[in-house]
Amino acid sequence: xxxxxxxxxxxxxxxxxxxxxxxxxxxxxxxxxxxxxxxxxxxxxxxxxxxxxxxxxxxxxxxxxxxxxxxxxxxxxxxxxxxxxxxxxxxxxxxxxxxxxxxxxxxxxxxxxxxxxxxxxxxxxxxxxxxxxxxxxxxxxxxxxxxxxxxxxxxxxxxxxxxxxxxxxxxxxxxxxxxxxxxxxxxxxxxxxxxxxxxxxxxxxxxxxxxxxxxxxxxxxxxxxxxxxxxxxxxxxxxxxxxxxxxxxxxxxxxxxxxxxxxxxxxxxxxxxxxxxxxxxxxxxxxxxxxxxxxxxxxxxxxxxxxxxxxxxxxxxxxxxxxxxxxxxxxxxxxxxxxxxxxxxxxxxxxxxxxxxxxxxxxxxxxxxxxxxxxxxxxxxxxxxxxxxxxxxxxxxxxxxxxxxxxxxxxxxxxxxxxxxxxxxxxxxxxxxxxxxxxxxxxxxxxxxxxxxxxxxxxxxxxxxxxxxxxxxxxxxxxxxxxxxxxxxxxxxxxxxxxxxxxxxxxxxxxxxxxxxxxxxxxxxxxxxxxxxxxxxxxxxxxxxxxxxxxxxxxxxxxxxxxxxxxxxxxxxxxxxxxxxxxxxxxxxxxxxxxxxxxxxxxxxxxxxxxxxxxxxxxxxxxxxxxxxxxxxxxxxxxxxxxxxxxxxxxxxxxxxxxxxxxxxxxxxxxxxxxxxxxxxxxxxxxxxxxxxxxxxxxxxxxxxxxxxxxx
Numbered sequence: 219x220x221x222x223x224x225x226x227x228x229x230x231x232x233x234x235x236x237x238x239x240x241x242x243x244x245x246x247x248x249x250x251x252x253x254x255x256x257x258x259x260x261x262x263x264x265x266x267x268x269x270x271x272x273x274x275x276x277x278x279x280x281x282x283x284x285x286x287x288x289x290x291x292x293x294x295x296x297x298x299x300x301x302x303x304x305x306x307x308x309x310x311x312x313x314x315x316x317x318x319x320x321x322x323x324x325x326x327x328x329x330x331x332x333x334x335x336x337x338x339x340x341x342x343x344x345x346x347x348x349x350x351x352x353x354x355x356x357x358x359x360x361x362x363x364x365x366x367x368x369x370x371x372x373x374x375x376x377x378x379x380x381x382x383x384x385x386x387x388x389x390x391x392x393x394x395x396x397x398x399x400x401x402x403x404x405x406x407x408x409x410x411x412x413x414x415x416x417x418x419x420x421x422x423x424x425x426x427x428x429x430x431x432x433x434x435x436x437x438x439x440x441x442x443x444x445x446x447x448x449x450x451x452x453x454x455x456x457x458x459x460x461x462x463x464x465x466x467x468x469x470x471x472x473x474x475x476x477x478x479x480x481x482x483x484x485x486x487x488x489x490x491x492x493x494x495x496x497x498x499x500x501x502x503x504x505x506x507x508x509x510x511x512x513x514x515x516x517x518x519x520x521x522x523x524x525x526x527x528x529x530x531x532x533x534x535x536x537x538x539x540x541x542x543x544x545x546x547x548x549x550x551x552x553x554x555x556x557x558x559x560x561x562x563x564x565x566x567x568x569x570x571x572x573x574x575x576x577x578x579x580x581x582x583x584x585x586x587x588x589x590x591x592x593x594x595x596x597x598x599x600x601x602x603x604x605x606x607x608x609x610x611x612x613x614x615x616x617x618x619x620x621x622x623x624x625x626x627x628x629x630x631x632x633x634x635x636x637x638x639x640x641x642x643x644x645x646x647x648x649x650x651x652x653x654x655x656x657x658x659x660x661x662x663x664x665x666x667x668x669x670x671x672x673x674x675x676x677x678x679x680x681x682x683x684x685x686x687x688x689x690x691x692x693x694x695x696x697x698x699x700x701x702x703x704x705x706x707x708x709x710x711x712x713x714x715x716x717x718x719x720x721x722x723x724x725x726x727x728x729x730x731x732x733x734x735x736x737x738x739x740x741x742x743x744x745x746x747x748x749x750x751x752x753x754x755x756x757x758x759x760x761x762x763x764x765x766x767x768x769x770x771x772x773x774x775x776x777x778x779x780x781x782x783x784x785x786x787x788x789x790x791x792x793x794x795x796x797x798x799x800x801x802x803x804x805x806x807x808x809x810x811x812x813x814x815x816x817x818x819x820x821x822x823x824x825x826x827x828x829x830x831x832x833x834x835x836x837x838x839x840x841x842x843x844x845x846x847x848x849x850x851x852x853x854x855x856x857x858x859x860x861x862x863x864x865x866x867x868x869x870x871x872x873x874x875x876x877x878x879x880x881x882x883x884x885x886x887x888x889x890x891x892x893x894x895x896x897x898x899x900x901x902x903x904x905x906x907x908x909x910x911x912x913x914x915x916x917x918x919x920x921x922x923x924x925x926x927x928x929x930x
Contacts, residue, residue: 562606
């Protein structure tokens with residue numbers, strides 16, 4: 219949440235313009251805080267810190283189990299449960315014939331045992347009668363295969379027929395439960411996506427894409443010009459001739475401008491699909507019932523920033539499934555420290571209210587391999603969620619299923635349905651510890667040192683889409699690049715917001731702009747003003763190579779940023795995986811081979827230079843002062859992030875701001891008056907709890923996956 223984050227005082231010497239800028243920033247920040255506080259109070263009680271819930275599927279268990287299970291849920295301390303997202307076929311077994319008696323009973327049992335309910339719209343799983351009657355509602359994958367009934371997320375967001383059925387079922391649900399006091403909030407759909415298929419190539423999507431293009435370009439000549447369709451004789455005579463760009467249908471790569479537009483269209487369709495349901499719900503449900511959807515934070519086809527008008531932004535997070543090696547030998551059992559952290563700082567920053575609707579409960583069944591989680595890891599994740607300012611956390615799921623596609627997926631309860639699982643014990647421990655923290659809660663001012671360290675990362679999903687399509691090297695990974703800077707900032711003890719261009723940059727003393735490939739001169743002017751007024755801007759490689767539509771500039775390469783960063787020329791190099799290049803900065807040496815911008819300075823100082831290849835001695839990192847602030851350009855992308863971390867540290871030192879120096883995998887976070895130390899590393903770590911810190915939970919020296927919480 220944005221709290222007390224004025225532009226950094228430049229060694230305490232303010233000019234008159236900067237004082238005015240700071241006053242305006244503080245005024246606007248306080249105003250935004252008041253709006254966020256009003257929304258938070260409407261839906262949540264701040265002294266609760268974070269509420270804990272668990273998924274339950276009454277339709278998947280014998281009715282004779284329901285009361286036993288929900289009573290057990292309540293006895294263990296869970297404050298809410300989650301019903302309905304996969305239950306359409308039970309709610310409406312035949313078209314127009316509804317069955318809600320089972321759901322009425324399940325909600326009544328939750329009420330009896332004082333467990334609140336998050337009720338879901340069942341739209342990720344259309345019933346078979348619907349898809350067989352209207353097969354055109356089904357999505358089509360890149361191979362041209364229609365995705366059939368038998369799993370989930372098989373429907374096309376662009377199908378008007380599907381939306382007609384959605385409107386009916388959502389309206390019935392909203393009218394029936396919109397004033398039920400047990401319903402705490404609503405979740406729309408579930409992880410809106412098409413999972414491994416990602417994109418929809420159905421005729422519904424083709425038609426909707428045509429409409430989207432017509433709205434954007436108005437006439438076909440403008441589209442042809444923007445897409446560069448004279449190249450390879452791709453020219454179109456009308457919009458109806460256009461097919462969704464699909465590499466499976468072509469002998470060469472698709473037109474990159476068409477691909478960029480298609481990804482923008484898909485993200486718009488996903489957002490419209492969710493907000494369409496939000497609008498239906500809001501007609502009938504009482505204002506105190508909040509509305510969200512649970513998104514996968516880095517799933518590339520869906521953009522959470524397009525859904526910022528939801529009451530609460532929530533996400534799904536699984537860290538241990540063989541995809542994330544984490545930190546050190548045992549990191550695969552805990553995941554990376556940035557996984558939850560980046561998601562917290564992205565989703566919280568959208569509108570100030572966030573939650574984690576689906577958190578891994580322990581071992582899962584769908585990964586590359588499925589290891590046991592490190593003892594304590596699930597508990598640590600829950601504390602990380604709370605440290606990130608989230609209002610709730612919910613695990614998937616209360617009972618481990620005995621049949622179906624997720625039999626090996628842990629629940630809070632073991633397969634017997636009555637015994638708490640190993641990782642379930644960690645949920646119960648946090649629930650009990652929360653009572654200590656709630657008793658110790660009292661509102662406090664945001665610490666002054668964190669105000670000075672506050673940073674934002676400017677996230678560009680358009681640039682990500684463009685670079686995913688044209689990476690230029692098989693070693694380029696946008697999210698890994700961003701996380702090198704995120705991890706570097708967290709190692710310095712910096713609070714971070716992950717923001718988009720709609721935010722006020724002046725609220726942050728430090729602004730990191732990673733690989734912002736697509737931009738315009740207006741944005742560069744905003745950066746310049748930010749720096750002149752005292753901000754510290756860190757720009758990284760690939761930034762400014764193209765305009766918003768993915769065209770190279772008819773000018774010097776990266777022309778819009780050259781004057782800003784104090785450079786005369788930029789060109790880039792890549793190295794093979796087997797070769798490591800060298801970069802030096804003072805007495806420090808670094809390795810790189812992913813991406814290297816070779817820089818010719820004009821007005822900037824050289825902070826690092828290449829030590830080999832034919833450009834030995836050329837600049838790799840530039841820094842300049844501009845007005846009251848600074849601009850730093852970091853031209854290389856490394857594997858280990860050591861160069862990036864060192865340059866960030868140097869920027870903070872230049873600004874006169876003290877920082878921490880945390881080991882890899884160690885985090886220190888602050889939220890709601892509490893400090894949190896988290897150990898994602900594979901070794902014991904000494905957390906820098908100050909001498910005046912009063913430890914409430916844990917201790918200073920943490921084993922892997924342990925937590926310490928203190929107040930100052």
